[in-house]
Amino acid sequence: MLNKKALAASVSAPPAVFVEDVFSTFLYSGTGASQTITNEIDLAGEGGLVWTKPRNNAFEYHHLVDTVRGGNKTLWSNDTSGESTSANYITSFNSNGFTLGTSSGMNGSGLSMCSWTFREQPKFFDVVTYTGNDTVDRQIAHNLGSQPGMVIVKAVDGTSDWNVRHIGAGTSGFKLNTTQAGDNIWNAYNTDVTSSIFTVSRTNTTYDSYNTNRNGVQYVAYLFAHNAGGFGTAGTDNVISCGTFTSGASVTSVTLGYEPQYVLIKRSDDVGTWIVFDTMRGYTVQGQPDNYLSPNNSDAEVTGSNYGGPTATGFDWYPSGTQTYIYMAIRRPMKVPTVGTSVYNAISRSGTSANATISNVGFAPDFVISKASAVGTGYTPAAFTKLMGAKRFLFTGSTAAEATDNTSLTSFDQNGISIGNDSTNFGVINETGSVFINWFFKRASGFMDAVCFSGTGSATTFSHNLGVVPELMIVKRRNFAESWFVYNQTIGNTKYTLLNYDLGVYTDSTFWNSTSPTATVFSLGTNTAVNNSADTYVAYLFATCAGVSKVGSYTGNGSNQTINCGFTAGARFVLIKRTDSTGDWYVWDTARGIISGNDPYLLLNSTAAEVTSTDYIDPVSSGFEISSTAPAAINANGGSFIFMAIA
Numbered sequence: 001m002l003n004k005k006a007l008a009a010s011v012s013a014p015p016a017v018f019v020e021d022v023f024s025t026f027l028y029s030g031t032g033a034s035q036t037i038t039n040e041i042d043l044a045g046e047g048g049l050v051w052t053k054p055r056n057n058a059f060e061y062h063h064l065v066d067t068v069r070g071g072n073k074t075l076w077s078n079d080t081s082g083e084s085t086s087a088n089y090i091t092s093f094n095s096n097g098f099t100l101g102t103s104s105g106m107n108g109s110g111l112s113m114c115s116w117t118f119r120e121q122p123k124f125f126d127v128v129t130y131t132g133n134d135t136v137d138r139q140i141a142h143n144l145g146s147q148p149g150m151v152i153v154k155a156v157d158g159t160s161d162w163n164v165r166h167i168g169a170g171t172s173g174f175k176l177n178t179t180q181a182g183d184n185i186w187n188a189y190n191t192d193v194t195s196s197i198f199t200v201s202r203t204n205t206t207y208d209s210y211n212t213n214r215n216g217v218q219y220v221a222y223l224f225a226h227n228a229g230g231f232g233t234a235g236t237d238n239v240i241s242c243g244t245f246t247s248g249a250s251v252t253s254v255t256l257g258y259e260p261q262y263v264l265i266k267r268s269d270d271v272g273t274w275i276v277f278d279t280m281r282g283y284t285v286q287g288q289p290d291n292y293l294s295p296n297n298s299d300a301e302v303t304g305s306n307y308g309g310p311t312a313t314g315f316d317w318y319p320s321g322t323q324t325y326i327y328m329a330i331r332r333p334m335k336v337p338t339v340g341t342s343v344y345n346a347i348s349r350s351g352t353s354a355n356a357t358i359s360n361v362g363f364a365p366d367f368v369i370s371k372a373s374a375v376g377t378g379y380t381p382a383a384f385t386k387l388m389g390a391k392r393f394l395f396t397g398s399t400a401a402e403a404t405d406n407t408s409l410t411s412f413d414q415n416g417i418s419i420g421n422d423s424t425n426f427g428v429i430n431e432t433g434s435v436f437i438n439w440f441f442k443r444a445s446g447f448m449d450a451v452c453f454s455g456t457g458s459a460t461t462f463s464h465n466l467g468v469v470p471e472l473m474i475v476k477r478r479n480f481a482e483s484w485f486v487y488n489q490t491i492g493n494t495k496y497t498l499l500n501y502d503l504g505v506y507t508d509s510t511f512w513n514s515t516s517p518t519a520t521v522f523s524l525g526t527n528t529a530v531n532n533s534a535d536t537y538v539a540y541l542f543a544t545c546a547g548v549s550k551v552g553s554y555t556g557n558g559s560n561q562t563i564n565c566g567f568t569a570g571a572r573f574v575l576i577k578r579t580d581s582t583g584d585w586y587v588w589d590t591a592r593g594i595i596s597g598n599d600p601y602l603l604l605n606s607t608a609a610e611v612t613s614t615d616y617i618d619p620v621s622s623g624f625e626i627s628s629t630a631p632a633a634i635n636a637n638g639g640s641f642i643f644m645a646i647a
Contacts, residue, residue: 017231019239020333022048022119025262025280026097027414030054032109034091036099041117043067043093048119049127049222050090050098051077052105053293055112055281055301060105062295065090067120068127069220071098074106075154077176077295083156114281114293114301116262118222122146123230124240126223129156132200134215139197142223146195149226149242150328152176153200157218160211165193167226168244168326169268177296179271198223224328232334239331244268246324247317254327256314259465261332263315264295269324273297277307279332279386280364280414285309285316285452288389310387312451312463332465336446340548340647343442344573346591348373353421353432361416367441367450367540368409368417369396371602372427372434373592373610380500380607382428385538386412387452393428394476394538396585397500397605402478416440437592437602437610439573446545450538451522452478457533459513461521470517470541471551472644474499475524478536482529487512488642490553491579493523500605502584502633517541542644550623550645553579558628558637563645565623570594571645574617574624575604580640583633586616594619 024039041048047067054060061076071090073083088101098117100107107113118125122145130140132155142148149167154160162176172182192199198221200212212219226242229235238257245254262278274295277283281301282291289304308316315329337343345361351372371381380397384390390411392404407420408429417438422430429436443449445467453462464470473487476499484499491497493512495505511530515523522539524531531537544551550565565571572590577583585604592600592610596619600612616630623645626635634641 016233016235017121018333018335019231019331020335022121022124022239023262023330024115024117025278026115026117027280028113028115030106030108030111030113032102032104032107034099034101035107036094037097037115039097039115039117041097041119042095043098043117043119044095046119046121047093047127048117048125051116051118053114054105054108055114055293057108057111058298058300060108060111061298062293063089063103063106066127066220066222067093068129069156073156075156075220077162078297080159080161080177082158082160114278116276116278118224123225123228125225128221128223130219130221132211132213132215132217132219134213136201137192138200138213139192140200140221141197142221144195144223144225145230146225146228148193148198148223149240150224151193151198152222153212154220155214155217156220158214160217163212165198166244166268166326167193167242172268174266174268174326175296176274179273179296181270181272182268237331237334239334240328242326242328244324244326245317247319247321249320251308252317253311254314254317256329256331258314258331259310259312260315260329261310262330263310264328265317266326267323268326272325275307279310280412282389282411283309284389285311285387288392312453312465332443334445334467336467337442337444337545337548340572343444343447343548344646345440346437346573346589347440348435348437348591351422351427351429351431351434351436353423353430355410355419355421356430357413357418358416358438359413361440363440363442364414365412365417365440366443367448369439369604370409370429371437372431373437373600373602374435375433375609377427377431377434378607379426379428381602381604382408382426384409384417385450385452387450388478388538394478395500396484397603397607399481399483399500401481437589439587439589444545446543447549448543449541451541452536452538455524455528455531455533455535455537457526457528457531459523459525460531461523462539463521464517464539464541466519466541466543468519468543470522470543472542472642473517473522474540475530476538477529477532478538480535485511485530487517487522488553488579489516489551490640490642497577497579498605499585502582502605504581504583505579548647551643552645553640553642554626556626556632556635556637556639556641558635560625560628561635562620562625563623563643565645565647567623567645567647568621569647570619570621571624571647573644573646575644576634576641577643578633578636578639578641581632581636583641586634588617594624
C-alpha cells in the first residue's frame, strides 16, 4: 500500500510527454474546401504554431499561423511583409490538429502540402508576443522553462526581416528570409537569453529592418529549446537540439543522441540557403536522394539532392569542404504502441499497371513488403524501407543487392504509399494480372526499428532506437549480393539462420560477435556478410510489445497446440520458421485469411505462389493455434520453431 507521501506524489506527477505529443510533420492534399487535419497535436488546449508550404508550387509562400495571434493571421517566412488577415487560413485550432479554410496558399486545390506543427510545451517550444518600446537590452519573459536554442523574431504589423538568434552562432544573428551569413545584430547570446527571458534591443538609432524593439511595433517570437530533457517516460529525454558543426573533406557525422525526423540547417560562415528536411517527405540515408524546402524562398520542393541523412544517433552531412553550419533537429517518434493496428496492416489488391495510391493503411508506414500472391511475376517478396528511400528495394528470398525501379513504390505517404505502373522488368508491386499482398509496418519503440549503417570491418556495436532488447534481428548487405542473416534470441548469439533459404541454424561467432544485443546497441563481428568495411547494410529489429507483438519460440508436438501471444483478439500476422532442421519462412495474415478453415500462406524465401488449400494454423484470441495437419516444417514432434506474431 502507498503511504500518504507516495500517494500524493503519484497523484500530482504530470503525465509523460513524448515528441509526437508536441511535433508533427503532416502531408495532405489541398482541396480548395474546408478540411480538418488530424495530426494528434493539441492546439486548442496547449497552443502552438502551424507552418505550411506547398511542395509542388513555386509561387505560394510559407505560411506561419499561431494560436496567440489567431488562425486568421499569417506571416510568410520568405517575405518581410507584416501579417496578413483572412478568415480562410485556419478556421479552428483543435485538440487533435487544426481545420483549414479555403486559402489558396494553405489549402489550394491540387496542391501537395506539407505542414509542421509545433505545440507550446516547456523545454520544447513557446510563442511570445510583445509591443516594442525602443529601449536598449529589453528583457522579454517566456515560458520555455529552459534556455532557448533558437529564437526567431518578426514584426507583425510592419515590414521587417525575420531575425534569428542561435545558440551555436555566438553573437551572430541571421535572417530566416535571406541567405546572408551571420552578422552582429544581437548582443552576446548566452548572457541575455535565459530559461525565463530573452533580450531585444535597437541595434542603433536608425529605423532599420534589423530592429526587434521599435516603439509601438507588434512582434511575435518563436522560441525553440535545446537539449533540455523533459520528455519520455522518465522525463529526461531530449527531443530538440540546436547546435553547430564544421564540415570536412568527406562525410560529417553530427551526434544528437537520437535519430531525428526533422532537421533545419543553415550555413553560418557565409551565404547559404535555409534547408528543411523531414523523413515524411524523404530524408534518407547513405547517399540516397533527399527532398528539402527552403524557408527563405517560395520555391517548390527540391528533390534528388544528396545532403546526407538521419542516423540512429544524429545525422550525416555530405557537402564537403570546410564550412560552418547551424542546425535545429527534432527527434523521431518515441511512444510505445498499445494496439497492433497503429503499427501493422496488410492490404490485398490487384495490380493495374497504372499509377495509384494505397491510402487506407491507418498510419504512415516505414517498411513495406510486397508479394504477388497468386499469379504473375515470379519474384520473392520485395522489401521497401523509408530510410533507404522510395523506389529502392531488396528481395527477401534472394541474395541480390539493392535494386532501383522508378515505377515501383514511388513515395511513402501520410496514410500509405504511392505506387507506379511497374513498367520495368521487376513488377514487384503493381503489375497487371497479379494479386498483391502488401504488409505495412511502422517503426515504433518496443516493436520494430530499422537501422542503415556502413560496415567497419572490425567487431563493433551499432546504435538502434528500439528502446528494448531486440529478440529478432535481420541484417542484409545492400551494395553487394549477400544473404539475409538472422539473429534470434532463442537460438543465441553464436548462431544464425538465413531468411532467403529454408536451411537450419549454423554456428559462427563472427556474425554477432558472441554478444547479444542490448536495448541501445547490437553487436556485429568481422564477417564481411554483415560488417565489411565501407559496405552499406540495413538491419531490421523486432521485439515483443505487450498486446501488440510477440517474438517467441515453441516446440512442435504433431498435434493441435495454442501459441499464447498475450493478445485479446488473435494474431493478424504470423511468421514461422523451423530452426532445428530445414523449413521455409511461412507467412499468414488476416487480409488473406486466418480462419478456422483453409488459411493461405506465402513464403518469404520463395518465388512460389500463394498456397490456399491448407489449414495449418487457426485463430485463437490469445494468439494463434498450430493445427495437427501442419507439416514437419511447422509442427514436427520435438522440432524447434521460432515465430513472430502481430495483433
